[in-house]
Amino acid sequence: MTVAVEFRNVDIVFGKDRARALEMIDRGASRDEVLARTGAVLGCAGASLTVQEGDISVLMGLSGSGKSTLLRAVNRLNVVSRGSVMVHDGDRMVDVVTCDDATLRSLRQKQVAMVFQQFGLLPWRTVEENIGFGLELAGVPDAERRERVANQLRLVGLDQWSKKYAHELSGGMQQRVGLARAFATEAPILLMDEPFSALDPLIRTKLQDELLQLQAKLKKTIIFVSHDLEEALKIGTTITIMEGGRIVQTGTPEDIVLQPANDYVRDFIANVNPLSVLTAWNVMRMKHELAHDGDGWVWLDRRATTRFRLDAQDLVIAAERSGRPADWVSCSDVERLPENGSQVFWATPGTSLKTVMLAMQRSQTAPVALFDEQSRFVGSIGIQDVLSAVLRR
Amino acid sequence: MDPVSALIASFKIPVGQWGRSFFTFLTTNFEWFFDAIADGVTWVLQSLIDLLLWLPPVVVVLLIAALAWWLQRSWKLAVAVAIGLAFIINQGLWKDTVETLVLVVGATAASMAIGVPIGIWAAHNERGYRILQPVLDLMQTMPTFVYLIPVLILFGLGIAPGLIVTVIFASPAPIRLTYLGITSVPKPMLEAGEAFGATKRQLLWKVELPAAMPTIMAGLTQCIMLSLSMVVIAALIGANGLGKPVVRALNSVNIPLGLEAGLAIVIIAIILDRMSRVRTGASR
Numbered sequence: 158m159t160v161a162v163e164f165r166n167v168d169i170v171f172g173k174d175r176a177r178a179l180e181m182i183d184r185g186a187s188r189d190e191v192l193a194r195t196g197a198v199l200g201c202a203g204a205s206l207t208v209q210e211g212d213i214s215v216l217m218g219l220s221g222s223g224k225s226t227l228l229r230a231v232n233r234l235n236v237v238s239r240g241s242v243m244v245h246d247g248d249r250m251v252d253v254v255t256c257d258d259a260t261l262r263s264l265r266q267k268q269v270a271m272v273f274q275q276f277g278l279l280p281w282r283t284v285e286e287n288i289g290f291g292l293e294l295a296g297v298p299d300a301e302r303r304e305r306v307a308n309q310l311r312l313v314g315l316d317q318w319s320k321k322y323a324h325e326l327s328g329g330m331q332q333r334v335g336l337a338r339a340f341a342t343e344a345p346i347l348l349m350d351e352p353f354s355a356l357d358p359l360i361r362t363k364l365q366d367e368l369l370q371l372q373a374k375l376k377k378t379i380i381f382v383s384h385d386l387e388e389a390l391k392i393g394t395t396i397t398i399m400e401g402g403r404i405v406q407t408g409t410p411e412d413i414v415l416q417p418a419n420d421y422v423r424d425f426i427a428n429v430n431p432l433s434v435l436t437a438w439n440v441m442r443m444k445h446e447l448a449h450d451g452d453g454w455v456w457l458d459r460r461a462t463t464r465f466r467l468d469a470q471d472l473v474i475a476a477e478r479s480g481r482p483a484d485w486v487s488c489s490d491v492e493r494l495p496e497n498g499s500q501v502f503w504a505t506p507g508t509s510l511k512t513v514m515l516a517m518q519r520s521q522t523a524p525v526a527l528f529d530e531q532s533r534f535v536g537s538i539g540i541q542d543v544l545s546a547v548l549r550r
Numbered sequence: 551m552d553p554v555s556a557l558i559a560s561f562k563i564p565v566g567q568w569g570r571s572f573f574t575f576l577t578t579n580f581e582w583f584f585d586a587i588a589d590g591v592t593w594v595l596q597s598l599i600d601l602l603l604w605l606p607p608v609v610v611v612l613l614i615a616a617l618a619w620w621l622q623r624s625w626k627l628a629v630a631v632a633i634g635l636a637f638i639i640n641q642g643l644w645k646d647t648v649e650t651l652v653l654v655v656g657a658t659a660a661s662m663a664i665g666v667p668i669g670i671w672a673a674h675n676e677r678g679y680r681i682l683q684p685v686l687d688l689m690q691t692m693p694t695f696v697y698l699i700p701v702l703i704l705f706g707l708g709i710a711p712g713l714i715v716t717v718i719f720a721s722p723a724p725i726r727l728t729y730l731g732i733t734s735v736p737k738p739m740l741e742a743g744e745a746f747g748a749t750k751r752q753l754l755w756k757v758e759l760p761a762a763m764p765t766i767m768a769g770l771t772q773c774i775m776l777s778l779s780m781v782v783i784a785a786l787i788g789a790n791g792l793g794k795p796v797v798r799a800l801n802s803v804n805i806p807l808g809l810e811a812g813l814a815i816v817i818i819a820i821i822l823d824r825m826s827r828v829r830t831g832a833s834r
Contacts, residue, residue, distance in 0.1 A: 279756075
């Protein structure tokens, strides 16, 4: 894995008395204290974060938490007061904070593209002229530019609209133009500043799905700012939560939901449906945590209703439920199978918690076994495990 | 008089004397410079006037009507322009009208050529604008007759001083409106330009100027109207045109002549205003 963007102790302060503000930041002063004493606005303090190539790294927080401020440091739309922001450029890392204007310009033209909340389209230009804007600035020859623009138009499904003016389009379509403009530069790093916040919920969901589809094909590195945790959990491979200009927690979506670092994060996730994030892996008990019953038998649940007999390679050779022999069936068939008290479902660790719960419901609350790719038994999920994960207790 | 006021009045600061010394200095040392400007301006404007007067008036009317159609894509306007100009020919004011048109168009072109770059510069230079602002206020509020005198001394009589006085009076409009247009370009547009790696020059030509264009065009329209309002005053320092019959009418209390010339000025004003408006609609 290569690092695409790395923030190292980034402080961003707006206003005149920066030196004194930085001093206060070093002593751990809050934004309000800094503002009251120096009149300077703390944008972000001590932010360190590494974004790997191909990741979608989401910066999350309430408005004013410094998430956009940090994002905009990557292409120096915001000037960093202290610290460095390293951006991958070909075979080297460039410090955006100290690099000269020519380097910065080439970085902006070829390495880092941006999508804006209010779209940032130019209303006197047609859709295709807007998409070609970045290429025009970079001096890409006309013929090549037209071809790349045509490709992008097809990619975002706007071929029919290429000659329209940006303001004649709906919000959703305008943001597609914004996306296409960013993709057209073929920059490997994409900055997205609340790109879908200005859209209505249906269009937002649709564009999120489209972004994920495009990302599966294009494999960009995306830094995405959002104030919507559902959105963050849906599209993020890592999530960074910010509060008052400081990073509170960085982790995978499951980390954030299962191990919130403090009350601020806990408040954030309070209204999130854990079923949309958690997988069997997050809630299972490992094989060694389960009760063993001799002769290769393992109890799958604490209530001791169901047990599997394993051979030396951990393959299941027999199953028993409430004292009677039972079948073990894959979870992927759960939708089709009738409800049946004599079967026990198994799932792979990547299966969503929702499917696991459905399997439990269909098998009259039997535990669900977990197999790895070689069909070896690795652990199980009892009803107790599911409840505690859902209730977060 | 009370003693304090008497004390204040006892020594008059010779502002007027200083002004005169300054202009005497300019005329004695830089006469060649001001003469050259006056000759150049006169030559350009007079050639244009000669050309337009050499053409048959009907041809000129049709050309202007065609231009009106080309600018606004409106048959109605083209016909109205032709009728208005025909009325002027009918009133026997064609020569004066041509002279006025050339003066107004020339003054507007000069004002825009000076005003737009200054406006752009001021928009990028906050301190510069703060210095510029009182100068613009002075140019617009100082009674025109006051600077007629030095302009007359420096440039003599004729069409050149008329143009210069008009430019002094009219150019603050394009400066202010260009400044306004460029400083009010929405931030997201500027950031889009910066984020995709625009140079300062690209940002100006591809983002700021197109975004400010409607406001700059409003400046153009204003500039034309301000120039036209100077026609009578320009006539006082020897510029030919529709101002001449107005001044003559005033001096001889000649109501018919004043009415005819005044109507002609109004017609020219309406024609120029309608022609220079920014067309609204999908295709900007």
